[in-house]
Amino acid sequence: MHTWQVGLDIQEDSFCALAVQRRRYGWQLRHWHYQSVSSSCIGDKTAMLSPEIMAALSEWRRNLPRRVSLRIALPADVILQQSIKLPEPSLSLQEQSWLVEASMSKLFPLAARELAVDYRLISSVNSERSDSGEIVVSATRRLVIEYWKTELARADIFPDIIDTTPCVLRYMALSGGVPPDSLLVHQLYEKYLLVSPLNRPFYYQVISDNAMTVLERIEYARQTYQQISGYTVNQVNYSGLPTLEDFPSYIQCWSPLVALQQMQPPLPEAPQQFVLACGLALRSEDC
16 A cells, blocks of 8 residues: 655645545545634744644644655745756766755855755756756755754654745646646735746745735736746746636636546635645655
8 A cells, every 4th residue: 555645735824734645547635634723823934833733733643644654845935945057958966966065155145054955956848948957956944944843743743755835836837737838826825926937947936915916916926027037928827825806818726636536525625725735745755
């Protein structure tokens, strides 16, 4: 029997969880859960988990099998991410590691000993350019990661994978068949995340709501990305918190469940909320 792969997406006002299991004919949905909390789950810019979310997570964990592969994503606010363009189309893993180490002092202002660093190779989808590969380097203060590990352990949650929300959103878009030229916009609590299209160099930005409607936020994200990249965006894929607003034809509200082959009701009424949780669940193990 394959182990359940469980994605856990913790936000400021709630958490989403989704579990999948690999079967002979593809991925099977085994579990999903959404729970809101009355107070902020995560301290503003501190990444500290509240007592309310810890109690809710402990109760949720007791309903899962003992042996599962748990995955979490750190909030985009507490991570630093930079891209390195590959000098050659194909570098060995050792050469990639050397390139990252040599670039650390230029990429991040903090001393290396204060940061936990990870990186991954990302290639543009459907790109005609041979030099479109890049290495995305993620760095987080070691104290933040150790804090999350320690606190989650109190709820019997021991993550096998710790990723970043921008990379998870991009991975889920790739797995979910999102058009490669579509800008990704994911609504969070009082802010939203934009991630560049799959066929463009990796870029992300967290933007505060500023009392705008969802449609206004999406349009602002589209204009912001176009100004930064010089690339005209004609399509946007929206996910995250549900909305009752009607979207024009160039905006698609998408579900990550299209990446799964076996499901039984009941299913989430707002599947777009589970994009990050599903992306974490489907994510492959690190080599």
